[in-house]
Amino acid sequence: MHSGEAEAGFTLIEMAIVLVVIGLIVGGVLLGQDLIRAAETRATITQIEKYNTAVNTFRGKFNALPGDLNGQIATQFGFAARGSHTGQGDGDGEIEGNNNNTSGGNYSHVEDAGETVMFWVDLSSAVAGNLIEGGFNTASSTIVPNTDITGTVLNLWLPQAKLGHGNYFYVYSGNYYNGSAWANLGVNYFGLSAVSSIVASSNGTMSSTANIPVAQAYAIDRKIDDGLPQSGNVMAWFLNDHQRWTDGTDAYTTANEPTPTTAATAGSSTTCYDNSSAASGTPGIANATQHYSMEINSGAGANCALSFKFQ
Numbered sequence: 001m002h003s004g005e006a007e008a009g010f011t012l013i014e015m016a017i018v019l020v021v022i023g024l025i026v027g028g029v030l031l032g033q034d035l036i037r038a039a040e041t042r043a044t045i046t047q048i049e050k051y052n053t054a055v056n057t058f059r060g061k062f063n064a065l066p067g068d069l070n071g072q073i074a075t076q077f078g079f080a081a082r083g084s085h086t087g088q089g090d091g092d093g094e095i096e097g098n099n100n101n102t103s104g105g106n107y108s109h110v111e112d113a114g115e116t117v118m119f120w121v122d123l124s125s126a127v128a129g130n131l132i133e134g135g136f137n138t139a140s141s142t143i144v145p146n147t148d149i150t151g152t153v154l155n156l157w158l159p160q161a162k163l164g165h166g167n168y169f170y171v172y173s174g175n176y177y178n179g180s181a182w183a184n185l186g187v188n189y190f191g192l193s194a195v196s197s198i199v200a201s202s203n204g205t206m207s208s209t210a211n212i213p214v215a216q217a218y219a220i221d222r223k224i225d226d227g228l229p230q231s232g233n234v235m236a237w238f239l240n241d242h243q244r245w246t247d248g249t250d251a252y253t254t255a256n257e258p259t260p261t262t263a264a265t266a267g268s269s270t271t272c273y274d275n276s277s278a279a280s281g282t283p284g285i286a287n288a289t290q291h292y293s294m295e296i297n298s299g300a301g302a303n304c305a306l307s308f309k310f311q
Contacts, residue, residue: 041219043162044192047169048224051190052311054123054131061128064091065188067119067171078127080118083142087114094173095119095188097205101142109242110170110191110206112149112198113142117157119171134159149198158195165211165302166194172239193238193305206239208305210246214272215299217306218292229273229304230290236272238305246272246305267293272304 058066062077070091071082082089087096087106097111110116120136122128138156149157154168161167174187194211221227221234229236229246236246243251267274275290292299 037213037216038219040163041216041223044216045220045223047159047162048190048192048220048308051123051132051169052308055310057131058123058128065093065095065119066122066128067095067115067117068093069122079125080121080137080141082118083113085114087111088141089115089118093188094184094186095171096173096184098141099205107175107205109175110172110198110239112147113140115141116171117141120157120159132159150196154195154198157198161192163212163216165213166196167192167212167305168195168208170195170206170239172243174243188310190308190310191239191305192307193240205241208238208240210236210238210272210305211302212304212306213300213302214293214296214304217272217304218294218299220306221292224308227292228290229292230275233309233311235307236292236304237307243307246303267296269296269301270303271296271301 055066058064062069062073064070064073068089068091069077069079069082070089071084073091074080074082074089083098083101085098085101085103085105087098088101090096095115096106097109097116098114099105099107099111101113105111106114117139118141120132120134121139121141123132124130124134124136136157136159158168158170161169170191172189172191174185174189191208192212193208195206195208198206217229217236218227221229221232221236225234226232235251237243237251238246245251271293273290273292274295293301293303
């Protein structure tokens with residue numbers, strides 16, 4: 001027999017209210033995540049703009065690029081001492097590294113010594129007016145050979161990107177392999193990728209991976225350039241030993257500007273961009289022959305890295 005009391009349970013109205021509340025909570029979480037990502041993107045764009053401004057201010061004051069100051073001028077103004085080898089402050093307008101602090105060890109890649117390291121030291125120097133945030137004066141143009149830079153020590157050598165994901169900013173000059181040796185092109189870049197180490201042993205260079213979410217890479221490129229990953233002043237390549245597109249192919253193959261890869265690669269969960277012939281996934285870029293892989297999971301995949309030509 002039933003008692004006279006009403007049975008406990010949810011009415012349709014109560015269930016609807018619960019579902020609405022759940023929806024509001026989920027929507028709020030997603031909106032919060034979007035706002036965080038947007039803030040990270042804006043902060044990273046601000047970083048690159050500040051770095052370009054700092055470079056131009058430095059060049060206006062000292063008539064040379066940071067890191068590239070020759071030893072005599074560096075001493076005259078009170079900057080940290082340069083090394084004695086090429087790529088350790090030679091005033092040629094190219095930001096080079098120097099492997100193992102050796103004669104003839106200059107490369108355009110980020111090395112364990114040289115101008116690619118001293119670039120950040122100079123910009124954070126009191127002599128220059130502390131043109132960037134952070135202090136990198138523990139770094140050196142002439143680090144003891146065979147000393148690798150890894151882990152938290154990287155924070156003392158390179159600035160961390162505001163978008164996180166283990167990404168750092170670094171500098172280097174463009175180059176290509178002419179058949180017998182690497183040749184510099186006189187074009188300098190800021191790189192942005194997830195750096196794991198700067199190694200010193202056996203002609204070692206910087207190791208990094210592409211770890212920027214596609215949506216953020218696209219937003220950065222669209223904001224300050226053309227929004228396309230293989231053209232303009234912002235491109236989806238990075239340093240991992242040397243310059244590579246995010247699909248792993250070499251960025252520079254001749255002494256000319258880099259040529260976009262020609263293979264019709266479709267977008268996937270692991271790609272930064274899609275360069276298939278009928279690509280149209282980038283919002284606002286209809287039938288583009290190359291675009292960021294925004295059509296894949298709304299660009300959530302952390303598959304990109306970027307390089308920015310000095311402005």
